Structures are given as C-alpha cells and as structure tokens.
Amino acid sequence: MNFYQLAGAALAARPDRKTIIIDAANFPTDRYILQGYAKERGLNLVIINNEDPALSQHERVTPELLEKYMSEDVAFVTFEVIQYRAGARNDIKALTDIARKYGAFAIWDCSHAIGAIDLQFDKDGVDLAVGCTYKFGFSGPGSPGWLYVSKRVQKELQVPIQGWHAQENMFDMGPTFKKAEGLAGFQIATPSIIALRSVQSSFGIIEEAGITNIEAKCATGTQMMIDLYDAWLADLGFTLNTPREAKWRGGHVSLVHPDGKQIAFALRQLANVIPDYRAPNSVRLAISPLQNSYAEIWDGFSRLKDLVASGDYKKISNTNSKVT
Ligand SMILES: Cc1ncc(COP(=O)(O)O)c(C=O)c1O
Structure with missing residues (x-):
C-alpha cells in the first residue's frame, strides 16, 4: 500500500x-x-x-x-x-x-x-x-x-x-x-x-545497539558465510550470488544450487536450519545480527555441508509447500 x-x-x-x-x-x-x-x-x-x-x-x-x-x-x-x-x-x-x-x-x-x-x-x-x-x-x-x-x-x-x-x-x-x-x-x-x-x-533495541554496530556485525557474519562457502560449499555445486565486498552487501547471502529448492527444504526438515528458497535456485541465508552468534553460523553451514556432501537432502521428495 x-x-x-x-x-x-x-x-x-x-x-x-x-x-x-x-x-x-x-x-x-x-x-x-x-x-x-x-x-x-x-x-x-x-x-x-x-x-x-x-x-x-x-x-x-x-x-x-x-x-x-x-x-x-x-x-x-x-x-x-x-x-x-x-x-x-x-x-x-x-x-x-x-x-x-x-x-x-x-x-x-x-x-x-x-x-x-x-x-x-x-x-x-x-x-x-x-x-x-x-x-x-x-x-x-x-x-x-x-x-x-x-x-x-x-x-x-x-x-x-x-x-x-x-x-x-x-x-x-x-x-x-x-x-x-x-x-x-x-x-x-x-x-x-x-x-x-x-x-x-x-x-528501540536497534537504536540502543546502534545501526553502525549492527551493520558491522552483518558484514562480519556474511563474510564468515562467504568464507565457509569457499571452504566447504564451492566444490559441492554451489555458486555464490552475493558480492564479496561488504559495502555492496546487506545481512544475507544467496547460494545458488541446481537442487536449491530440495536443499532448502531439507535444511528445514532434516537439519533444523531455517533458510529461504527463492526461485529459481537460490538458498538464502541471513544473519539476524542482534540474535545470532558466529558459532550458530558455523553450525548452520556445517549442517548444510553435511546434508549436501552426504546426499541426504535427496531424501526430501515433497517440495510442494506454498511457503518457501
Ligand atoms: C523488497 C521487498 N519489497 C516488498 C515486500 C512486500 O512486503 P509486504 O508483504 O509487507 O507488503 C517484500 C517482502 O518480502 C520485499 O522483500
């Protein structure tokens, strides 16, 4: 509106x-x-x-x-x-x-x-x-x-x-x-x-934390995601579709994979990690800067790596949910 x-x-x-x-x-x-x-x-x-x-x-x-x-x-x-x-x-x-x-x-x-x-x-x-x-x-x-x-x-x-x-x-x-x-x-x-x-x-909480501190945490968090992508995911068929320079990013990254939809659903259903899937092939992962720790980013990416390296995400056959 x-x-x-x-x-x-x-x-x-x-x-x-x-x-x-x-x-x-x-x-x-x-x-x-x-x-x-x-x-x-x-x-x-x-x-x-x-x-x-x-x-x-x-x-x-x-x-x-x-x-x-x-x-x-x-x-x-x-x-x-x-x-x-x-x-x-x-x-x-x-x-x-x-x-x-x-x-x-x-x-x-x-x-x-x-x-x-x-x-x-x-x-x-x-x-x-x-x-x-x-x-x-x-x-x-x-x-x-x-x-x-x-x-x-x-x-x-x-x-x-x-x-x-x-x-x-x-x-x-x-x-x-x-x-x-x-x-x-x-x-x-x-x-x-x-x-x-x-x-x-x-x-009120955002104001108290300070938007420049929040932006800095978004930059560090997304940098960590990009580093983990380089280390663990680039060889598993993922492509990074987010700029590497922090000043051209926000608080989320987009990982493109031909099986992106299945992987996003598997993350939610098998690994207790909540990403978005965005058509046609993006798995979207964000840091929620006031709530998320860097350990959680590590943990979430580690689960993503395991799910794709093992092929376990292929166990998900139903990706028909209206909300992705
Ligand atoms: C960039 C952008 N614009 C607009 C909207 C629509 O928001 P709403 O459903 O609150 O109208 C969204 C929702 O995700 C969005 O990401």
Missing part, C-alpha cells in the same frame, strides 16, 4: 511523462504494482534486465545500466536498496542522482536494508522510500510497513489513496479531502496499535 501510494504520488507529480522503470530482479509486489499502473494508465513500463550475469553482477543495478534507459519521459525509477534474492546492495546516491538529473523521482524499497545497514537518506539525497519492519526490523510477520517522503517534496506530492489519516484536521470529518501538511499527509488508515508496540520495542 505504501509503495502504491508513493508510486501514484510520483506519477501525479509528472503528469506528462509516460515511462516508469524497475528492474527484473525486484520484489514481485513492486513489479506487479507497476504493471497495474502501466495497464491502467497506458504507461511504458521499462524492466531493466539485471538477472543475466552478462549484463549485471549479482543483480545490481549499476549507474551505467540505468543511464541507458533514462530520458525526460521517465516519471520515476524504483529499486531495492538490497536485492531481495541476491543480497547485493545498490548505490543509492548514484542511482538517485541519475534519476534527478532527468527530473524523475527515485523510489527506494528498503525492506531488506532497514535494521541491517546504516541508511543515510539526507546524505544520499533520497526523496521517496518504503520498507517493512519484519525482516531486520524483527517486529514480527505482518508488522506495519512504512513510507518516507523528504521535506523537499512533501508539499508537491499528492496521494492516490486519500485516507482519513492524511486529512487536515481528520476529526472534523469534512466533506472533501485536504491533504495534511508534512508526512501526516501520506498516512492512510488506522494502524494496528499492538503491532506498532512491537515496532517500538524492536526499533
């Missing part, structure tokens, strides 16, 4: 522009919402191919790649800070600068970045961003999402979903919508207060 809200606001602010840009490896919700807008309004939806290793390494959207698709017809571009599958980090400032150079907005999906890395919206010139709170924000599945609009553009942007929480003096219950000043004008409806308490607790 927050992403729909910001995409619609960006479109309304550039009424004469007919092109919107996203990358092929972006999260389904974001791609589908843009498909919906494109269909409804007859827009030209450009999908940058960043899934072909010949064009992009680890799904990163590089400034050179983006520049090829930019023109004065682009209303907005949207990317993830951390690619949800590969775990690669995009250069927020460089890509935002390119969008701005052409008079377009950049909308950042921070779902896998918030709570894992130090986001610097002012420094990077970010105007629009969304994210969730249930990954590295560890506020629990279904905890509320958020949106960010810089002070620079709050007045200029109008929202497509005109909910009563965005209304100036909402309790006047007036006959017509008048957008409230500031960020309040981008709110939609009543949030779950119980869920907000969990966000408050979790982000």
Whole structure:
C-alpha cells in the first residue's frame, strides 16, 4: 500500500511523462504494482534486465545500466536498496542522482536494508522510500510497513489513496479531502496499535545497539558465510550470488544450487536450519545480527555441508509447500 501510494504520488507529480522503470530482479509486489499502473494508465513500463550475469553482477543495478534507459519521459525509477534474492546492495546516491538529473523521482524499497545497514537518506539525497519492519526490523510477520517522503517534496506530492489519516484536521470529518501538511499527509488508515508496540520495542533495541554496530556485525557474519562457502560449499555445486565486498552487501547471502529448492527444504526438515528458497535456485541465508552468534553460523553451514556432501537432502521428495 505504501509503495502504491508513493508510486501514484510520483506519477501525479509528472503528469506528462509516460515511462516508469524497475528492474527484473525486484520484489514481485513492486513489479506487479507497476504493471497495474502501466495497464491502467497506458504507461511504458521499462524492466531493466539485471538477472543475466552478462549484463549485471549479482543483480545490481549499476549507474551505467540505468543511464541507458533514462530520458525526460521517465516519471520515476524504483529499486531495492538490497536485492531481495541476491543480497547485493545498490548505490543509492548514484542511482538517485541519475534519476534527478532527468527530473524523475527515485523510489527506494528498503525492506531488506532497514535494521541491517546504516541508511543515510539526507546524505544520499533520497526523496521517496518504503520498507517493512519484519525482516531486520524483527517486529514480527505482518508488522506495519512504512513510507518516507523528504521535506523537499512533501508539499508537491499528492496521494492516490486519500485516507482519513492524511486529512487536515481528520476529526472534523469534512466533506472533501485536504491533504495534511508534512508526512501526516501520506498516512492512510488506522494502524494496528499492538503491532506498532512491537515496532517500538524492536526499533528501540536497534537504536540502543546502534545501526553502525549492527551493520558491522552483518558484514562480519556474511563474510564468515562467504568464507565457509569457499571452504566447504564451492566444490559441492554451489555458486555464490552475493558480492564479496561488504559495502555492496546487506545481512544475507544467496547460494545458488541446481537442487536449491530440495536443499532448502531439507535444511528445514532434516537439519533444523531455517533458510529461504527463492526461485529459481537460490538458498538464502541471513544473519539476524542482534540474535545470532558466529558459532550458530558455523553450525548452520556445517549442517548444510553435511546434508549436501552426504546426499541426504535427496531424501526430501515433497517440495510442494506454498511457503518457501
Ligand atoms: C523488497 C521487498 N519489497 C516488498 C515486500 C512486500 O512486503 P509486504 O508483504 O509487507 O507488503 C517484500 C517482502 O518480502 C520485499 O522483500
């Protein structure tokens, strides 16, 4: 909903522009919402191919790649800070600068970045961003999402979903919508207060621990995973699909294997290690920086190695679960 809200606001602010840009490896919700807008309004939806290793390494959207698709017809571009599958980090400032150079907005999906890395919206010139709170924000599945609009553009942007929480003096219950000043004008409806308490607790802990410390632990934890991949997994048919340079990663790594789905299910069912499987062939493994110890990473990778080296993962025949 927050992403729909910001995409619609960006479109309304550039009424004469007919092109919107996203990358092929972006999260389904974001791609589908843009498909919906494109269909409804007859827009030209450009999908940058960043899934072909010949064009992009680890799904990163590089400034050179983006520049090829930019023109004065682009209303907005949207990317993830951390690619949800590969775990690669995009250069927020460089890509935002390119969008701005052409008079377009950049909308950042921070779902896998918030709570894992130090986001610097002012420094990077970010105007629009969304994210969730249930990954590295560890506020629990279904905890509320958020949106960010810089002070620079709050007045200029109008929202497509005109909910009563965005209304100036909402309790006047007036006959017509008048957008409230500031960020309040981008709110939609009543949030779950119980869920907000969990966000408050979790982000209180994140603040206390310090995001730079958390980012450093993500870097060390993912480095340890990469070292263990080199030592144990590279010869077992795995490929690393996450950058080796810590500044281009977040808190997770992606290990590609032809039997990735079966291995991910086996890890869960036979080894008590909980990864994600992400189509078509990625086993996604994260450090939860506030909770996980390095010993747990060692232990989890050791179980993964044993499962694949022994071939035991092939005992899993049913990989039909809807949740992977
Ligand atoms: C990058 C990204 N964007 C959006 C979403 C969708 O989040 P939600 O289901 O909270 O709308 C996810 C969920 O995993 C995600 O990874």
